[in-house]
Amino acid sequence: MITLDGSRLTFDEVRRVSTADERVEIAAGAIAAMQRSRAVVERLAAGDAPVYAVNTGVGLLADVRVPPEQLEQLQRNVVRSHACGVGEPLAREEVRAMMLIRANVLAKGFSGIRPLVAYRLCDLLNHGVTPVVPSQGSVGASGDLAPLAHIALVLMGEGEAEFQGTRGAGGEALRRAGIEPVVLASKEGISLVNGTQAMLAVGGLQLLDSETLADSADLICAMTVDGLRGTPRAFDPRLHQTRLFPGQVQSAANLARYLEGSEIRESHVTCRRVQDAYSLRCAPQVHGAVRDVLAEARRIFAIELNAVTDNPLVIDDEIISGGNFHGEPLALQLDAMAIALTVLAGISERRVDRLVNPALNEELPPFLTNHAGLESGFMMLQVTAAALVAENRVLAHPASTGSITTSGNKEDFVSMGMTSAMKLKQVVRNTRHVLAIELLTAARALDCLRPLRSSRVIERVRAELAIVSAPWTGDRALASDIERAGEWIAGRVMAGI
Secondary structure: OEEEOOOOOOHHHHHHHHHHOOOEEEOHHHHHHHHHHHHHHHHHHOOOOOOOOOOEOOHHHOOOEOOHHHHHHHHHHHHHHHOOOEEEEOOHHHHHHHHHHHHHHHHOOOOOOOHHHHHHHHHHHHHOEEEOOEEEOOOOOOEOHHHHHHHHHHHOOOOEEEEOOEEEEHHHHHHHHOOOOOOOOOOHHHHHHOEOHHHHHHHHHHHHHHHHHHHHHHHHHHHHHHHOOOOHHHHOHHHHOOOOOHHHHHHHHHHHHHHOOOHHHHHOOOOOOOOOOHHHHOHHHHHHHHHHHHHHHHHHHHHHHOOOOOOOEEEOOEEEOOOOOOOHHHHHHHHHHHHHHHHHHHHHHHHHHHHHOOOOOOOOOHHHOOOEOOEOOOHHHHHHHHHHHHHHHHHOOOOOOOOOOEHHHOEOOOOOHHHHHHHHHHHHHHHHHHHHHHHHHHHHHHHHOOOOOOOHHHHHHHHHHHHHOOOOOOOOOOHHHHHHHHHHHHHOOHHHO
16 A cells, blocks of 8 residues: 655655556545645635636636636536547556556645545545546646546546446446545646646656666677677776766676676687777767666656646645646656667667678678578668667657647746657657667577577576577568567566676
8 A cells, every 4th residue: 555645655656556556545644734725725715815726717717707606617617628638548557647646746735625536536546447548638837737637527427437447438437436426626626637747657657667778778788799799898897987977887887797707708808809889889878878867857757756736736824826837847858868768779779780780790690690692680670770760869859849839828838748758658669679679689699609608697688588589590570579579678677687
């Protein structure tokens, strides 16, 4: 059971709730905080002073007063009108992450909602009711309005949801799960739809996958270094202590460790080659730079996991309207991650080319074939990797610089953070496939060097990989091998090898 208080949610807990369906509850202290802020809302809602989205319209209509008898209808209207997303639905784990982070934000006690609303979000998680949330329609300020509204619709007993493998009406899903719909009170609709939880949920899960890719890239690169009879001299820790970028130091240490004890290395230790190509020799500097970008993204995302991002906020005895919903801090990191992973895929593709291209190495058969000409071998794997890298380069163009004015020019500079997050998903997928191609190609190169064996670590990985993708003995369709190798990478924690 994970307890939410608005201050201590971690990425490990997000993973456990979103993918392993761990149960969630609200901390007792959070209940008191929510009750205090709710009392302020109820007092001000009953007064004559205008309070944004409590007794006024929203966006450009913020100056329009709403009479007391229509305040509940206002909140229902806010949710319904904002639920206008389109496109393929977000994945189940992404929506579960959204609900978890949203419940955590509400539990912090600055949103002015009744504890009941946070309870109901936990009920959806604990009973396996997953709202259907379209992936397109958010500009990342005032947060992820459309995606969050589709979750709020289901809380109201409307919209669509998935329950026990069946997609249908949200109200029916609640009924089958034994959950009562929520009748939203003043401010609760706007508190549910304002925030950065969609881009943070999608981006946070992609961050976890990206960290696995960074670890995997070091190991796969080590296999390529040995397959090309490269030298680990460039990974000497003394060299990297002269620069001290944390990611570079870590990647160099990984590469040196993975290659330790390799028979292949010992077989050419006295060769006359002085330096390897950049894609081998500079791997710590490139992989390490990617690691450092991911580390900064993790730092920013960890702050946002426990930040209040709706508007307006209840602070002390006031309701203050501001802009904590703005997704710019996340959007910039999401774009930086897409650029970093494009670099990671790019250097991996260059290593694949060195493995298969007879013009770039003389010690491996052309395209790693048994019979060049009769067979094409791994020629087309490099072509696929090149196509994926080309697509990544397009997707790496930042969305965060592309603000389009919305809401009658009231919301005149937006983050486009959700676009950044959705682009990143495809970049992560492409990069995983490129690394899978390098993994398969490097394993084949090592086969060509038999009976020499690589290091203990690499030989163990090759044995595990052989279960997923049978060793290549002649031309065959390799599409499914790439997919399975990618899934194998995604499911492993390479740093623990």
